[in-house]
Amino acid sequence: MWSRCGRPVHIVDRNPLQLERASAQIQKLRQTWPLGSLPGDRTNTAWGAFAVSSPDGLADSLGQSWLAIECVPEVRPLKRSILQELDVLAPADVIVASNSSSFTISELLQGFQLQSPDRFASIHSYWPPETTPVEIMGAESTRPEILQTLMTQAAAHGFQPFLVRRSSTGYIYNRIWAAIKRETLQVLDEGVATAAEIDGLFKAVLQTPKGPCAQMDTVGLDVVLNIEEHYAEERPELPKAPRTYLEKMIAGGKLGVKSGEGFFKYEETK
Ligand SMILES: NC(=O)c1ccc[n+]([C@@H]2O[C@H](COP(=O)([O-])OP(=O)(O)OC[C@H]3O[C@@H](n4cnc5c(N)ncnc54)[C@H](O)[C@@H]3O)[C@@H](O)[C@H]2O)c1
Structure with a gap:
C-alpha cells in the first residue's frame, strides 16, 4: 500500500519464508489490482520499488x-x-510507528526510557490491504508535527487518513466495531435472535455483504475473545456475558472458519 504511489518500501522480517511469501503476495496484488482503481491512486505513477531483508538489513x-x-x-x-x-x-528524523490493533502507542511506550519519545505514533491499517483508510494516533509525548506529517504523507501515498484525537484502545473504527460484536453476543445469549437472523437483518439494512456473526467467524472466535478481554481489562464495567458466550463456543471447538464451525458451518478448505 505504501508503494502504490511510486515510493520505495523496505520489508524487514526475521523469517525468510515470510519474506518470500510477502514478495509473492505483493507481486500478485500488483498484477490483479490496476493502478488508478482506488481512491488516492495516481494513474500516471508506477508502483514504487520494494526491497526485502532480514533484521541484519534493518539499520x-x-x-x-x-x-x-x-x-x-x-x-x-x-x-x-x-x-x-x-x-x-x-x-x-525517522518517525517510528506501531501497527498494533489493540495496544495504544501510549501503552506500548509506558514505563521505559526512550531517547526520543516525541517521534512515536500509531498508524493502523486494515485487512485486506487495498482498504484505504488508516487511523493515526499519538501518545502524550508525540510532537503534534509528527501526527501532521503522518496525515499529510499518508494522503500523499494514497491512503484516507483519519486522526484519532485522543489515545483510544481500538482507535475509532475497531472500538465501535467492538460494541457491535459485544451487543450481538448479548442478543444471542439472551435468545433474542439467532446468528442467521442477526446477519440477515444487518445485511438487508446496511446493504453489506457480511453480518457481525460471519465477520466474527472470519476473524476467529478465539481472537475475538482476546480482543474483548483486552477492552474489559481497561473497562471493568463491560458486561461479562458476551465473553462467557464466546468461551463456551471455543470450549466446544467452535472457532469460526478456521475450525470449520463457529456461528455457521464452513466447508473444509484444503
Ligand atoms: N492481520 C490483520 O488483519 C491486521 C490488521 C491491522 C493491524 N494488524 C497488526 O499488525 C501486527 C502484525 O499482525 P499480523 O497479523 O501481520 O501478524 P503475522 O504473525 O502474520 O506477521 C508478523 C510477522 O512478524 C515477523 N516477526 C516476528 N518477530 C520478529 C522480529 N523480532 N523481527 C522481525 N520480524 C519479526 C514474523 O516472522 C511475521 O512475518 C499486529 O500488531 C496486528 O495487531 C494486523
Whole structure:
C-alpha cells in the first residue's frame, strides 16, 4: 500500500519464508489490482520499488527511510523490544510507528526510557490491504508535527487518513466495531435472535455483504475473545456475558472458519 504511489518500501522480517511469501503476495496484488482503481491512486505513477531483508538489513533500511512501522505479532513485550531497538537504530528524523490493533502507542511506550519519545505514533491499517483508510494516533509525548506529517504523507501515498484525537484502545473504527460484536453476543445469549437472523437483518439494512456473526467467524472466535478481554481489562464495567458466550463456543471447538464451525458451518478448505 505504501508503494502504490511510486515510493520505495523496505520489508524487514526475521523469517525468510515470510519474506518470500510477502514478495509473492505483493507481486500478485500488483498484477490483479490496476493502478488508478482506488481512491488516492495516481494513474500516471508506477508502483514504487520494494526491497526485502532480514533484521541484519534493518539499520541500512532505516538510513533510507522517513518512516518505520513495526508490524510484529500482537505480543506486548515483543513490540516493546522492537520499539526500543528502533529508538536506538533509527536516525533522528525517522518517525517510528506501531501497527498494533489493540495496544495504544501510549501503552506500548509506558514505563521505559526512550531517547526520543516525541517521534512515536500509531498508524493502523486494515485487512485486506487495498482498504484505504488508516487511523493515526499519538501518545502524550508525540510532537503534534509528527501526527501532521503522518496525515499529510499518508494522503500523499494514497491512503484516507483519519486522526484519532485522543489515545483510544481500538482507535475509532475497531472500538465501535467492538460494541457491535459485544451487543450481538448479548442478543444471542439472551435468545433474542439467532446468528442467521442477526446477519440477515444487518445485511438487508446496511446493504453489506457480511453480518457481525460471519465477520466474527472470519476473524476467529478465539481472537475475538482476546480482543474483548483486552477492552474489559481497561473497562471493568463491560458486561461479562458476551465473553462467557464466546468461551463456551471455543470450549466446544467452535472457532469460526478456521475450525470449520463457529456461528455457521464452513466447508473444509484444503
Ligand atoms: N492481520 C490483520 O488483519 C491486521 C490488521 C491491522 C493491524 N494488524 C497488526 O499488525 C501486527 C502484525 O499482525 P499480523 O497479523 O501481520 O501478524 P503475522 O504473525 O502474520 O506477521 C508478523 C510477522 O512478524 C515477523 N516477526 C516476528 N518477530 C520478529 C522480529 N523480532 N523481527 C522481525 N520480524 C519479526 C514474523 O516472522 C511475521 O512475518 C499486529 O500488531 C496486528 O495487531 C494486523
